[in-house]
Amino acid sequence: MVFYFKARPEAGDFTIFMGLDKYENEELIKYGFPEDIWFHVDKMSSAHVYVRLHKGQTIDDMSEGLLEDCAQLVKANSIQGNKVNNVDVVYTPWSNLKKTASMDVGQVGFHNSKMVRTVRVEKRINEIVNRLNKTKVERKPDLKAEREAVNAAERAERKQQLREKKRREELGRLEKEKQTELRSYKGLMVAENMTSNKQIASGSKSLQELEEDFM
Structure with missing residues (x-):
């Protein structure tokens, strides 16, 4: 079970979520x-809270x-952290989370x-926690399928980008070949390489001269 919450509207369209258990x-x-950005109360047991930023955004x-x-939200979902003031909450990008075989579940x-x-969270602000809880939705998502669907979409996008790159190339x-051909053609058409009709005519015998030669 995963619990989903909507962040304050003025912050933008963001979903905050956390797991039911470890x-x-x-x-x-x-x-x-x-x-995803991961949140946890520092040095205390608490829920693992995430917020999913928009594509291209960072922490x-x-x-x-x-x-x-x-x-x-993460303070309110820490048994110990919810009871005391001046609690430190740590957060980091999901990609920075490290999981090894020797670690316990969660x-x-x-x-x-x-x-x-x-x-630093000085104290619980009930107005914020209550507002978030009013947006709470419980779902049983297939997290693996969601991740695989995103991976497939990203692969398709990369393939499309590669096709576009090859097309542009x-x-x-x-x-480039066209421009090279045009430059070559223009070289053949320079004045010093061309012969005018007048020049052709001046270098040829007239019809009368040809007839006289034949006679």
């Missing part, structure tokens, strides 16, 4: 998207409002600690 978290870790494109929604590390950011080659 087993669902394991699936979210495995089948995440490059646009630097997150607005303060969107960041606050995610941080408040446990995760990082490839690069420098890519992990921290935001072929058009460029043909245009």
Whole structure:
């Protein structure tokens, strides 16, 4: 089971989501998207919360409002973190999450600690948490199928881009050949290589002269 929430409208059309338990978290870790940003309460047990950014966006494109929604939601879904103030929430791109065979279910590390950011949550803001909970939707998605569908679409897009590149290269080659042919033709048409009708006539015998020669 995955729980989906809608971020505040002024932040844009963004979906925040989290798994029901550590087993669902394991699936979210495995089948995440490059646009996903992961959130967790630092040094405490909490839900794994994600926000899916728009294609082409990065963690630097997150607005303060969107960041606050995610941080408040992950704090509210931490048994220990929800009870205390001044909680640190860490967040990082999904691609930076590291999973090894020796880790417990739902446990995760990082490839690069420098890519992990921290935001301080002074206290729970019920207005934000309640607003998010009103948008809560429960679904049982096939995360593997969703990831495979995206992979297939990306492969098709890359193939199309490759075809377009080859087409542009072929058009460029043909245009280059055309220009080379035109330059060659113009070289043949320069004045010093041309003979006028007058020159041809002056170098030829007249009909009368030909007749006289024949006689």
